[in-house]
Amino acid sequence: MGRLPTYRPMLAQLGRLPPPAQHDLWSAEMKWDGVRGLAYVEAGALRLMSRNGHDVTPAYPELYPMAGAVGGRDVVLDGEIVAFDDSGLPSFGALAARMHQRRPMRIAELVRTVPVTYMIFDVLHVDDRSAIRLPYDERRELLEGLVRPGFRWQTPVAFLGDPRAALDASHRLGLEGVVVKRRDSPYRPGGRGPEWTKVKNFSHLEVVIGGWKPGAGRRAGGIGSLLLGAYDPGGRLMYVGHVGTGFTDAMLVALREDLTPLERPSSPFGQPVPREYARDARWVEPRLVGEVRYADVTGDGRLRHPSWRGLRPDRSPEEVRTDGLAAERERGAAS
Numbered sequence: 001m002g003r004l005p006t007y008r009p010m011l012a013q014l015g016r017l018p019p020p021a022q023h024d025l026w027s028a029e030m031k032w033d034g035v036r037g038l039a040y041v042e043a044g045a046l047r048l049m050s051r052n053g054h055d056v057t058p059a060y061p062e063l064y065p066m067a068g069a070v071g072g073r074d075v076v077l078d079g080e081i082v083a084f085d086d087s088g089l090p091s092f093g094a095l096a097a098r099m100h101q102r103r104p105m106r107i108a109e110l111v112r113t114v115p116v117t118y119m120i121f122d123v124l125h126v127d128d129r130s131a132i133r134l135p136y137d138e139r140r141e142l143l144e145g146l147v148r149p150g151f152r153w154q155t156p157v158a159f160l161g162d163p164r165a166a167l168d169a170s171h172r173l174g175l176e177g178v179v180v181k182r183r184d185s186p187y188r189p190g191g192r193g194p195e196w197t198k199v200k201n202f203s204h205l206e207v208v209i210g211g212w213k214p215g216a217g218r219r220a221g222g223i224g225s226l227l228l229g230a231y232d233p234g235g236r237l238m239y240v241g242h243v244g245t246g247f248t249d250a251m252l253v254a255l256r257e258d259l260t261p262l263e264r265p266s267s268p269f270g271q272p273v274p275r276e277y278a279r280d281a282r283w284v285e286p287r288l289v290g291e292v293r294y295a296d297v298t299g300d301g302r303l304r305h306p307s308w309r310g311l312r313p314d315r316s317p318e319e320v321r322t323d324g325l326a327a328e329r330e331r332g333a334a335s
Contacts, residue, residue: 004042004076007124007132008190009051012179015197017163027136027183028159028166031176031198032119033090034082035099035314039118041067042074048081050314059101062111062152063118069148077147078122078187083114089174092291093248096310118153124187132187139187167199177201204293204309205325206230208317210237210268211283212259213244223252223259226308227277229269229286230322236270237286238322240301242277246293246308258311259284289315301325 018026037056040047046067048057060081083095094114101107123131123143131139140158147155159166159178166178177200185195207228215224225244229237247255262284267273273281292306301322 011192012196028163032080076125079120241303
């Protein structure tokens with residue numbers, strides 16, 4: 001058996017539910033608040049790759065036994081790595097502690113205190129055959145007969161029929177929302193389009209850190225807030241707002257350690273930052289991506305009431321575009 005080919009994950013665009021007349025053409029899956037990972041099982045061993053192509057296998061040893069759950073086949077699976085809080089809800093904040101970690105002793109401790117679960121939703125390859133050209137329904141049937149559920153991995157249910165019922169259920173459960181998928185669509189590696197559409201209950205956005213403001217009071221001597229940006233179509237980093245809430249003390253300490261080596265003398269933003277935020281700012285090279293939760297987007301493209309959720313080492317700064325802000329603003333206007 002030859003080495004499995006390398007795939008890039010198919011991505012979903014932001015949007016709304018399909019019209020009622022088309023409901024039978026779609027399947028709905030819960031949107032899990034974790035990090036994307038492609039699982040390569042070959043010769044009885046597991047390899048996990050992040051969305052941006054980094055090998056993250058060492059960070060999640062509790063998923064290694066999944067290699068024995070595919071009946072000795074060589075497969076490529078697509079799914080989400082998720083950590084659950086004490087109430088049973090996905091917690092991106094809890095998962096953040098796992099994503100950066102590469103020290104074996106610390107990983108072993110986190111496996112006990114913050115275990116993860118791999119939520120599998122697609123199959124791309126089985127033995128010597130690619131499955132990406134198969135329609136969604138056939139891939140789903142193949143997947144459900146392929147992977148034996150385990151303590152730390154599962155194939156969550158897909159909902160056929162009215163996706164509004166799935167979205168309402170996700171809201172009651174406190175989940176992010178749903179991803180609706182065309183039942184006749186192939187898997188398009190690296191593609192993003194309307195065949196997969198994410199419909200959110202809560203607004204989250206990825207942002208690039210371009211600087212930080214020193215804190216005061218209890219945060220004196222450390223970070224008070226972060227200055228955030230996204231890239232416009234011309235490749236300029238545009239200022240989209242600042243965030244000063246949602247941090248734990250441990251997050252602030254870790255951010256200071258990560259940002260200190262990236263300091264630079266001038267602003268990385270391609271437009272003036274408002275004076276009250278530029279004053280005393282510490283500018284940094286825009287290399288770190290994070291995620292915020294927020295209320296809405298203003299007419300001039302600024303985030304209103306953002307709250308920090310954590311770093312996204314699985315994202316590259318160049319992926320963070322102002323197009324995402326525009327889509328969120330349009331979604332808010334239409335809702």
